[in-house]
Amino acid sequence: MPVATVDISSQQSQESQQPFAMVHNDRRARRKRSKKSAAQGAAANSWAAKSSKEARRGDEACVSGAAGRDFRASGGDEIENNNNVEENDKGNNNNSSNSSSNGGRSNSCSSDGESEVCSEKDQPLQHDEGLAEPMSLTDESIARLIELLxxxxxxxxxxxxxxxINSASEDKVDARLRDEAIYNLRFLxxxxxxxxxxxxxxVNIADRFVVKVKVKPKYMACLATAAYLIAAKMIEDQSDWPVPEKLVCMxxxxxxANDLERMEVIIRNKLRDQRCLEEAATPLHFLLELQSLFPSVQAFQRAxxxxxxSLCSVAVYEHRPCVLALAIARKHLLAAAGPANxxxxxxxxxxxxxxxxxxxxxxxxVDAAISGIVSRLQTRTPAPRLLVWAVSRRTLVSLMRPSAQASLLDPIRED
Structure with a gap:
């Protein structure tokens, strides 16, 4: 800040025309004002110098802090401050002694002061690969398995x-026709x-009915569809039941639809009561009790x-349900388990x-039989079917009747 100046020449011309006492007092007052303004200017200059000095010191501190962070990140051995150098040397000595005592374990903190600030993510992660996840069945699952057995x-x-069975000579359902009906039922x-x-x-209801009753080949598809309708009424909510009219078309x-409902009544009468239908022990019931052993829901869904x-083949389904369920569970559990488990x-x-x-x-x-059936059926596509139009008898008669307008048309000349 500049110091205030006074015009001396104009003041002397005025002093010559005034008395001595007044001139002396005015000089002394002006002198005091000039000293005061000079002091204010010096104070302003010192404040500006002090501010610039503090700014330079702050910049140096930022630079030294950045250098310290770069040093900690890169593991360097030099920083600008001598005190920090001594502290880092001391910390490095302590860390080297700690690493030698801990069997060569590395530490990312370089000084005693910085070791308090180090977080857990700076430390190396420890993996215990030798520990296996505990796998066991609950007492309730074991009790239900014994009940299913x-x-x-x-x-x-x-x-x-x-x-x-020879279906051509005996007019009965054989293994091939049964597999074809269940395979199509799976797509439904x-x-x-x-x-x-x-x-x-x-599948369980259809197979038990085939064992009890002589079923002709032309009724096997209707039998499988009616068995699916019975199972849906047993398990699903009423709002999810398939409509017989739509089920027959699909x-x-x-x-x-009336034929499908009559087949449903016949199946219920041959297999006696509803309790006999609901208490069946299928392979899926055994597999559901083993669900707690699977590592994820996706692995269980694949099983x-x-x-x-596998249920689409009699060669596989002829085995006991517990054997079939355990073979599939074993295959997927061994595939999903690591070396530790x-x-x-x-x-x-x-x-x-x-x-x-x-x-x-x-x-x-059983595992070999399942692998062969699964590989064969998964690559198979359903047989193509012709589109069938369902029309009334009157519409069919009108379609088959020759058109009266055909005779009114002139023949097409080729020349």
Missing amino acids: AREPDYHPKTDFLFR HKFYNLSPECFAHA ARCGGS VGELET RNAVDEVLSQLCDLFQLSPDSLSE
Whole structure:
């Protein structure tokens, strides 16, 4: 800030015309004012110098802080401040002694003061790969498995005789026709998107009816569709029940909705009461009790999908439901388990084999049969079908009658 100046020449011309006392007092007052203004200017200059000095000091502090951060990030050995150099040297010595005592464990903090600020994410992560996740079944699941084992012989159909039937000469459903009907029923099940229990019960009901009653080949598609309708009424809500008229059109099983409902009544009468239908022990019931062993929901859903595909073959479904469920669970559990959990999976599987009274050889045999059927059916596409128009008799007669306008048309000349 500039110092105030005074015009001396003009003041002296005025002083010559005034008395001495007044001039002396005016000089002294002007002198005081000039000193005061000079003091104010000096104070302003010192304040500006002090501000610039503090600004330079702040910039130096920022630079030194950035250098310190760069040093900690890159592990360098130099910074500008001598005190920080001594402290860092001391911290490095302490860290080297700690690393040697801890078996060479590295530490990212370089000084004692900075070690208090270090967070957990700066420390190296520790992985315990030797620890395996605990795998076990609850007491309730084991009790339900024992109950299912008790009901298994009463509700599992013995369909091995279907391989010995000649459908052409005996006019009865054989293994090939049964597999074809259940395979088409699976596509119908995917269309309605009902629960997997619905499809498992439908297959069980259809096979048990085939075992009890002589079914002609032309009725097998209607039988499978009616079994699916019964299973849907047992398990699903009433709002999700398939409509018989639409179900007949989608399944293309032949006949009408009344024929489908009559087949439903026949199945219920042959299999006696409703309790006999609902208490069936299917392979899916065993697999549901093993759901807690699967590492994820996606792995369990893949196992359920493979089980649905396996039910389309009599060669696979002739095995016991517990064996079929355990073979599929074993395949997916071993595929999803890591090296650390493999021993735990083997231990649980051995306990289940003892509970089901199975041998590892029987599981390997069923696994091979499942793999062959699944690989064959997954690559297969449903047979193409012609589009059938459902028209009334009057419309059909009018379509077949020759048009009266055809004779009124002139013949087309080729020349």
